[in-house]
Amino acid sequence: MTFAYPGQPELFSNASFELATTWRLGLLGRNGRGKTTLFKILQNKLPFKGQINVPLELAYFPQPLQNKQELALFCLQATTDFEEWELRREMQLFGLKEELLWQPFDTLSGGEQTKLMLCALFCQKDAFFLLDGPTNHSDLAGRNELIAYLHKKAWLYHQVMTGSF
Structure with a gap:
C-alpha cells in the first residue's frame, strides 16, 4: 500500500x-x-x-455522533448497533453509573462522553477496534480507568475463549 x-x-x-x-x-x-x-x-x-x-468489520473510535442534545442512550444508539443491556454491561465494567444514559449527551463531561462512547463501541461483536486517541484530554486517573477497563475486557475474553467461565 x-x-x-x-x-x-x-x-x-x-x-x-x-x-x-x-x-x-x-x-x-x-x-x-x-x-x-x-x-x-x-x-x-x-x-x-x-x-x-x-x-473483520472495523469499529472506529471516536464515533461520529449526530445529535448530542439527545439523551446519551439514544445518541449512542443512533451511531452504534447495540442492545441497551449490552451497554449497561460495559458501563458496569467501566464503573459508570447507569444514570448517565438518561442525561443529554452534550451535558456530560468530556471524560464521561469518552467512556460511554468506548462502552458503546465495545458492544460490537466480531469487530476489530481502531481506537484513535482514546486518552486524549484525559487526566492520569482517566487513563488508569481506561487501562483497568481494557484489562477486564481482556480477562473476560480469555475466560470465554478458553471455556474457563
Whole structure:
C-alpha cells in the first residue's frame, strides 16, 4: 500500500503488513506520524494505491455522533448497533453509573462522553477496534480507568475463549 497527501512526500511507500486479529495490539507514535491516516486508509476513507484486505468489520473510535442534545442512550444508539443491556454491561465494567444514559449527551463531561462512547463501541461483536486517541484530554486517573477497563475486557475474553467461565 502506498499513500501520500497531495503535494506531500509519501507517508507510506509499498507498505505491507498483516493485522493479527486475534491479538490486542497498540499503534503508538508521536503526533503527526500517520496513525490517524492509517486508520482512515484501513476504513477506505482516503484514496491509496495497492490493496487492503480486512477480514473483520472495523469499529472506529471516536464515533461520529449526530445529535448530542439527545439523551446519551439514544445518541449512542443512533451511531452504534447495540442492545441497551449490552451497554449497561460495559458501563458496569467501566464503573459508570447507569444514570448517565438518561442525561443529554452534550451535558456530560468530556471524560464521561469518552467512556460511554468506548462502552458503546465495545458492544460490537466480531469487530476489530481502531481506537484513535482514546486518552486524549484525559487526566492520569482517566487513563488508569481506561487501562483497568481494557484489562477486564481482556480477562473476560480469555475466560470465554478458553471455556474457563
